[in-house]
Amino acid sequence: MPYPLVPLFAPRIRVIDSSVERPALAAVDDGPPPVPGGRPKGCKRLHTNATVATVRRLIEQSTLTYKQIAEKTGVSAGTVGRWARDGGWPRHPFAPRASDTVPTARAGRRLKLRMLGTRLHLLAERCVDELWQNPCVDLDRLIEAMQVLKMARLTVKGRGRPGRPGPAPRTGQDWIDRDTAIRTALKEMRRGGVALDRIPDAAMALLEDAHTPPEREPPRRRGPRRRR
Structure with a gap:
């Protein structure tokens, strides 16, 4: 017969002295x-x-x-x-600065396209925060936030492997290619389920800026050559 003061089952809750365990x-x-x-490769520690x-x-x-x-x-x-x-x-x-922290004015077209998904995701989070803090539910703003989130996912998914970065001077042909690239990107997003008429102006501005080549700096004037 077991003693009455000895429990038959160990208690599930154990009291531990924190002063002993802290060191x-x-x-x-x-x-x-x-x-x-x-x-090592594949290490999960x-x-x-x-x-x-x-x-x-x-x-x-x-x-x-x-x-x-x-x-x-x-x-x-x-x-x-x-x-x-x-x-x-x-x-x-x-x-030295990382490539993803270069200012937008110095970033090339390929770098802007790489950062487009992250910026769209941040814009979607900002819209969600505004909706969360607002006591009234704005359906139009909610739909816009959903479209921006879809755009961010499609941009990251369809980015693929980055190619070789090359110079992108702003010329007439570049403007034609820019407009064609924007139309192609909008077609892909509409095919992915994005309602183009519900895209907010901020997201559209980010998309246009990502496909815009950087400003070409004017060549430096050389002084007169010295004869030897």
Whole structure:
């Protein structure tokens, strides 16, 4: 016969003293050092908090490139760029800039097309935030947000592999190609289920700007040549 003070089944709720567990968690939090030679292909282990903090410190306080930061921390260059972009970490003023952070005035047509999906997605999130904060439901604004989200998905899905970036001077033929490219993009979006009459003006402006070639800088005047 069991003792009356001994329970037959172990309780599901266990009380743990946090003062005892805290030093152990703090010791495990930093984790092991980076894997030498890079992480193995297909590795699913998460990076430690210490590694993320080191990458952020190098991004914000050093002039190293993403590749150099990856060699120092054992994190791939793509992961470093994704952390910096998603976390909004500011870069050092004298550090080289990534291609996706180049100002719009300096960006070429191919780079604008690469950034079009991200900008459309941000515009859709902005529309959703406005609808969420508004106590009244605006059906027209909701339909516009849905169309922008469809445009963002179709843009990212149909982008494919990037080609070779080349010079895109603004000439008459470029304007013809620009209008043709805009019409082709609108046809593809209508085929993908986007209602063209419901596209907001901001999304249409982003689409037109992405297919517009950059301004061509005038050639620099050369001075008189010196005779030897």
